[in-house]
Amino acid sequence: MLLPTSSKTAIKFEGEPEDKEAYLLRRTQKEIQIQRLEAQIHSCAPHPRLNDDSLWLDALNQSLTGITEVKDLQQIQRQLLQKFPHLPYPxxxxxxxxxxxxxxxxxxxxxxxxxxxxxxxxxxxxxxxxxxxxxxxxxxxxxxxxxxxxxxxxxxxxxxxxxxxxxxxxxxxxxxxxxxxxxxxxxxxNNQLWSKTGMANIQQELIQETQKQLNKCFAKEEQNPLTNNQKKNILRLESSLQRLKTFDIAYLNPFQSHSYQGNPHIIVGVAIGLKTPITIAIVDLQTQATLGFRSPKQLLKRRRQILVAKAKTEDKIRFSPRKKREITDYELFQDYLHKKHSNKHERHKAQKKFADTQFGEANAGLYFNRLFAQAIVEVAHSYQASVIVLPDLTNIREAIESEVRARAELKYPGNKTQQQRYAKDFRVTVNQWNYNQLGQCINYAAKKAGLKIAILKQTIKGSSQQKARQIALTYWEKQQQTQTPFNVQTPNNLV
Structure with a gap:
């Protein structure tokens, strides 16, 4: 329908009206997220390092006086409980x-x-x-x-x-x-500098970046006279540009590696969620068609043989070297999640008894993140994809916690006790995963295989498959607007 407005414009509404409950959930989630961020900002004030006991004694003397404000009490408590560092900072x-x-x-x-x-x-x-x-x-x-x-x-x-x-x-x-x-x-x-092809690409990127900086300096020179420091900066940039253009990378003797060339119209979109840790969508941007989806169960489909454990004897588990059974990586992943929740419950009971709380899972989480990353790279190679689009994981924990609290607030409005109970039960049912580590593993595996990585914000509407498809389409739209490769990042990797 067309609504009459001023003579300058008219507003036209198309499509179905927005779901009120979904809108209310998103609004409440953002409000809670803003409140939590404000509380974090107030608590992130810099604190001096305790090199001696003077600050501790001052806090102790202050605690003997009358304290009326809760903030003052919390500050004194934090100072009294602060430990003296016995090691230097990194x-x-x-x-x-x-x-x-x-x-x-x-x-x-x-x-x-x-x-x-x-x-x-x-x-x-x-x-x-x-x-x-x-x-x-x-x-x-x-x-x-x-x-x-x-x-x-x-x-x-x-x-x-x-x-x-x-x-x-x-x-x-x-x-x-x-x-x-x-x-x-x-x-x-920088992992790209490990190969000759990657080093040549980095060399061209540095030449372009240095040339842009020089052009900006020359543009400033046309407007106002340059200072001595700015003139020295121009000389430094010109010298760097000359070295980059004339240096032969063969002197550094980089390792030879095969350069992977994918189809620039095939993109892999990655989405993360509460119920499903990761979902990918393979999209053909030329036809806007989805070539396929992959869930965690489809990504971890490789089968392996494991030893069958016997009953516990003297707090130890014995394995039979002859008895084996076949299991998929996804079944191992489900066993790990179950063990993780079980250890969390056992750790809580041990804390009440002041007993040992060492119920860790070693580096199993990192192991499964590497399995996910390798599977995603294999799927991208099988479809000849050129770019993997990852969601922006900035403040991902805050976004997840805000969504959980928003669900609890809408479920039991005004009842704080029920909200806390519902949020606690809901956290147990969802996956508490190290998404940042997962993103780093995907980043490393993709760079090693010659795939490019792009970082974009993930939409909050739709299912996991729709989010994975939408993030790939958003990358294509951004690239069409700029007419240049969009936000393709090459972060460093740790040794």
Whole structure:
């Protein structure tokens, strides 16, 4: 129908009216999410580090006076319960030139850090066989970076290492902190620089980015005179651009790898949800047709043989080496979820009795996330897809918690006790999954297989299949609007 309005415009309503209950659910969810975010902002005020007991004594003296405000009481309680850190904070090295790499007479890789070399502190790298090729490549890049016989210096943006972090981690032991902790070096790398093809692509991207920065500086120069710092910045950018254009990547000796070329019109959309951890849709953007969907059960369809466990004997489970049964990865996944909920219940009972609460599941969650990621990449390769579109996982926990509370508030309006009980029961029925870790596993597996990754916001309406299809179509719409590859990210991967 057409409603009369002003002479400038007219409003035309088409389609079915929106569901009032769905709209009310979304509105309540956003209101609760805003309230929780406001509470987090107030609680995220920076707190000073306790280097001595002066702040603790001040809080103790303040607690002896009369306290009338709840906020003051909570602040004093937080200060009194704060523990004194016995280890230093992690040290971040944001550039790859802050670390110097070498090799000793025994053939072991050593590293020294900017600011510690003058003190003679040099550490040896102790890693497993899986990590050794990465450190060998980092050492090779640094040795090439220090060579003076090259016609053009090595650009820092083409070196595999991007940044590093030095951190202490606890281990089993007794005695002094250095006997109960190990020093770890976390290195962030750009996985695309591992191959020759990926290095050439990164080189072209850096050239384009540097040229854009130069064009912006020249545009400012036409409007106003440049300062001395801006002129130095232009000289630095021109020097970097010249090195990137003339440097031969063969000096860095990257590993050769086959470059995967997918169909640019085939996109894989990924959706996450409460009831279903992950759902994917394969969409042909040329015809707007959906080529297929995959649920967790279809993704984890690989079958394997496992040992059959006998009855427990003296708190141990014995396995028969001859008796095996066949099971799918999805059945293992369901067993893991059941065990996770069971351990949560047992942990709660143990806390009441002040007993041991170590009911962990080791790294089973990471294992299944890797299975999901590998299955998604295999499906993308089978359909010759070029891009995997992932949902934006920013504040995903807050969004899920807000949805649970919104459902409880609409189910029992005004009754806080019933709302809390309903929300607690609902959390038990849904999957409490590490979605950020799942996204990182998919990102890593896709980059390793030559697939591109795009990040978009997931719609809140529709089923899991509709959300997965819609996120793929949204990527195509954004790409058509910009006429350039949209939001294709290449994040670093941790070694």
């Amino acid at each position: 040290v971040f090295y944001n550039t790859n030139t802050d670390l110097e790499w070498s090799i000793n007479h025994q053939g072991r890789i050593r590293v020294s850090f900017n600011g510690l070399k003058k003190k003679g502190i040099t550490l040896e790298i102790a890693c497993d066989e899986r990590q050794l090729p990465y450190f060998q490549r980092i050492l090779s890049d640094y040795q090439c970076f220090k060579r003076k016989d090259l016609p053009v210096p090595v650009p820092g943006g083409l070196m595999l290492l991007r940044s590093a972090q030095l951190i202490w981690k606890p281990i089993e032991g007794k005695g002094q902190p250095w006997n109960t902790h190990h020093l770890y070096l976390h290195c962030a790398i």
